[in-house]
Amino acid sequence: MPADMVPFRPGLENVEAAKSAVSEIDGKRAVLEYRGIAVETLAKESGYEETAWLLMKGDLPTQRQLAEFDLELRSKRAVHFKLKDLLKCLPASAHPMDALQSATAALGAFYPCRTVSDPAKNWDAAVRLTAALPTLVAAFARVRRGEEVLDPRSDLDHAANFYYMLFGKEPTPAARKVLDACLILHAEHNMNASTFTARVVGSSLANPYAVISAAVGSLAGPLHGGANEECLNQLEQIGSPAGVQGWLDAKVAKDPKFKVMGLGHRVYKVKDPRATVLQEFAEQMFAETSRPKNYETALELERVCAGVYGAKGVYPNVDFYSGVVYQALGIPTDVFTPIFAIGRVAGWLAHWLEQLQGNRIFRPEQEYTGKANVAYVPLEKRP
């Protein structure tokens, strides 16, 4: 191994892969900041549109900048009719993340941005991607059920319009707020797998639609974006708050290393700040209706697990409550991860734009562990 080679680290754990000013996490103090602003503050005080601008541009917008950005987003929500045809051609059984990945790549064929040397065109593509992802997710959620695709409404904000395109009705104020907060809370989380994917693909100067499509593919994996789905399945399995202790005891008796879904995080060793704030919004929404049973079960699971795993620094992460919230909004389970993507696109784009400044193509090394000097045996001499 050459003297200057960094030793192999599986998963690049603790390896700095970029210098970034987009977000910062302090896992011991439960701090997550976007461009220096606490995520809880943004979830409570800001809106998704403003947060997306903050992430991509680096600072809060002026009133005029936000008004213009908002208008631009609204004008780019509609997608070419052939993109809807493309979604109709996919099997109804396709996973919505596969549909989203395909449609995002196809956006690049309809609204090309083949070279990434013009900042104005890059921005145009970034706005289109932010605006159009909700349209694509909602369109596939409807066409697979044989329902008509709804055109976006320019009189609604980002979160309310997405809800409308999914269900054909406007959300209540509390439902709109919780959805908007979910998008903000999922918008960015520094160098995770999908963000790293976006930076790697972007580093080859690939077009932004290819960049975001690749990031969607990375997010689709169960080790990354899929935990909220599994967390909800787990709550359904437990059934009720009274079932928590018995369920956990049985699981641990079978496998002492059993992992409770929605608990634990590589970075946070206290309760994930996103889980705390999401819970507050969920409480507000449930106050309008009633607390769903799964939420009561989740509360009891959190209480019991704090006693068992708290000493190891294992507490609820953002996925612990997001699934319950989405279910209460009537969103199908397999659309949870696509909603994560609708929020995260702003973070991916912020990293892509940052990567393009002073770009160097990613080209790591490997430690070769294969054979050497192997003789080629002609096919006819092989069994």
Ligand code: COA
């Ligand atoms: N349930 C029970 N115990 C857990 C746990 C969980 N969800 N997560 C971690 N632990 C325990 C481990 O068993 C280990 O115990 P030990 O020290 O006695 O061996 C200790 O906590 C450290 O766990 P480790 O696996 O090293 O933590 P990690 O940082 O590598 O893993 C996750 C982080 C997220 C992969 C892990 O917590 C997990 O699988 N969580 C469930 C899936 C999930 O919610 N994912 C979404 C993440 S946003």
